[in-house]
Amino acid sequence: MVKQSNKTTSQIIRIKGDKIITTEDFLVREVPITLFLNDKEFVTMVCSPQAVEELAIGFLCSEGLLQSLDEIKNIWYDEENGIVYLDAPGIEAESKFLKRNITSCCGRGRPVFYFVNDAKSMNKVTTDLMITPGMVWDLSDRLEEMSTLFQETGGVHNAALCTPTEVVYFYEDVGRHNAVDKIFGRSFLDKIPLEDKILVFSGRISSEIVIKIGKMGLPVIISRSAPTDLGLEMAKQLGITVIGFAKGEKMNVYTYPERILG
Incomplete structure (x- = not known):
């Protein structure tokens, strides 16, 4: 079976200043499953x-x-x-x-129960994992380098499951939740341990994303974007290190900074 492509093309009119041209541009594909x-x-x-x-x-x-x-x-x-x-x-x-x-x-959409109940029913993440700021920046740069579909379309989110030095899985999807679920599904199928792994992510770190990370048992999430306040509250409850705005040689460490070696 030939796998469907994640992208297609469309004819567009591009306007830049006083220049108007007709050209083709890449579009990300979005399908109901x-x-x-x-x-x-x-x-x-x-x-x-x-x-x-x-x-x-x-x-x-x-x-x-x-x-x-x-x-x-x-x-x-x-x-x-x-x-x-x-x-x-x-x-x-x-x-x-x-x-x-x-x-x-x-x-x-969610049912009437909310993520707080999910968080209260989950075990706190425990790990011996320690990483350096250099590892954080390197993994963030790798995610950007691998995000070719985003570079072509600007229409997807990216997620990678990593060790401190290597990328284990990488997925792109129109939905940021979907990208994380694909990581979850692949690691579940392969039965790999996750207590020593890191999620590197392109989207904002919301409460729902933190819950997914907690259910996977991942101790660290690195994003090039920002967390929400409820996301951080849940990360504190679940023992998850949250790192945001990891770009270049900058980052913000919001929770459990002791896992980031000085």
Whole structure:
């Protein structure tokens, strides 16, 4: 099966000062993907059309529905119709999750319970991981270098799972939550330990992103953007080091600075 491209082109009129030209420009592709869980329509996600199975699994993990790889009996992607089928007979999804449509925008819908309840039910992250400012800047620079789709379209977010010196996984998606879920899904499938890993991210560090990081058990998140106040409150509860505005040789360390070696 040929994987769908994450980008396409469109004819545009470009105006710069008094110059007007007709040209083509790259656009990021955005598609709806419907997840059928145990033969029942479960949720529709709007995303970039690659690593769709990882997205579906990561989404279920981040919602607390998938706990073990053994729970997945089968998964397959019907690319033509935009449907992911996942068989996990042990999941009682309807009693734990309110069916809703998920958009790629920042205002992603949630049930009436909020993330604070999620945070209170999670274990605090513990780790021996220590990193230097130089490692932070290097990983941030690597994320930017790898973000070729963003450079061409300006329309995606990027996320990378890293050790202090290497990139393990890298994903791009129109939705910043989706990019993190793809990381979650791939690491879940590969059964890799996460207590010594770092998430490097292009988007703002909101409460929802922090909850996802906490559920993964990651001790550090590095972003080229800013955190929110609720995101930091939850990071303090969950034991997560939050680093924002990591660009060039600058960064802000908001929580647990003891993990950043002087």
